[in-house]
Amino acid sequence: GNSVTQMEGPVTLSEEAFLTINCTYTATGYPSLFWYVQYPGEGLQLLLKATKADDKGSNKGFEATYRKETTSFHLEKGSVQVSDSAVYFCALRMNRDDKIIFGKGTRLHILP
Amino acid sequence: GAGVSQSPSNKVTEKGKDVELRCDPISGHTALYWYRQSLGQGLEFLIYFQGNSAPDKSGLPSDRFSAERTGGSVSTLTIQRTQQEDSAVYLCASSLARTPDTQYFGPGTRLTVL
DSSP: OOOOEOOSSSEEEEETTOEOOOOEEEEOOOEEEEEEEEOOTSSEEEEEEOOEEEEOOEEEEEEEETTTTTTTEEEEEEEGGGHHHHHEEEEOOOOOOOEEEEEOOOEEEEEE | OOOOEEEOOOEETTTOEEEEEEEEEEEEEEEEEEEEEEETTTTEEEEEEEEEEBBBOOOOOTEEEEEETTTTTEEEEEEEEGGGGGEEEEEEEETTTTOOTOOOOOEEEEEEOO
């Protein structure tokens, strides 16, 4: 079946470090791909998305590129801040289906 | 404007009891989703409602779980004969029919089964 695998956390970095959170997917077809974020005490919210191969989603300094050849959608940020501490979920949606399939989440801690 | 609301925010129950969890979606959102967030398991899809169509129940883990959506708005998730493994945070989300990618999540109900 369709699924998402992302790197296990927690990931702990110092402020201004470079961030990569790996995500790969398995899907029969060409899904839309997402990163959702859950800040402490808040609800889950969409961070960025890409709907086709080679698309790059970006928001709040975060980027992820839809790589069909490696079935990946890795999340990157050049310089993280303490306020980026949260749980990040990689996810996919098949084009004929409205439900979203989420990965297990990666907890990110940024130290000042 | 109001976001997705859920009640109760916390629920502690004894094994074997039934529980009902409520979700109020954003007004005008025709799509409503229930997910379960368990420790170490990530976010697990449970059930999806879209307008008047039959719900997609493919994610319900057992027949003890059911959900309904009355009048195309409020939804109730019912868990019968609760078990300890049902302990989790139950999240509700809603979206416009034409933008299923952008789901708006509620704060969740934390269920603890003793």
